[in-house]
Amino acid sequence: MAIEEIGLKHGTQAHLDAGMKIGLVSVREEQDSTAATVVIATMDDSEHDFQLHPGDTFPLGDQTWKLTRVESRGGGNLTAVFARIE
Structure with missing residues (x-):
């Protein structure tokens, strides 16, 4: 079964x-009127870097993924949650 949603902490990979x-x-979590910002590196046939805000999508191989949200898990630990949409 394909992965449909993943959560990543800073410095981790899936x-x-x-x-x-x-x-x-x-x-970086949302501050004042500035949306949360996430920077990721992806690897399929080659490496790509993306700067994303919640709702942004990015390609990965023949799939499309979306940054759905940034969650605070306490103690300053932030998790970026991604969902496969295609």
Whole structure:
């Protein structure tokens, strides 16, 4: 069964189908009127870097993923949550 949603903390990565990876480079939560910002590195046939805000999508292989939200898990630990949409 394919992974449909993943949560990543700063400095971690997820290994997905067919050797594809998503790594969370940095995450900053929403402040005042500035949306949360996430920087990721992906690997499929080549490496790509993306700066994302909640709701943004990005390609990974033949799939499309979306940054759905940034969650605070207490103690300053932020988690970026991604969902596969195609």
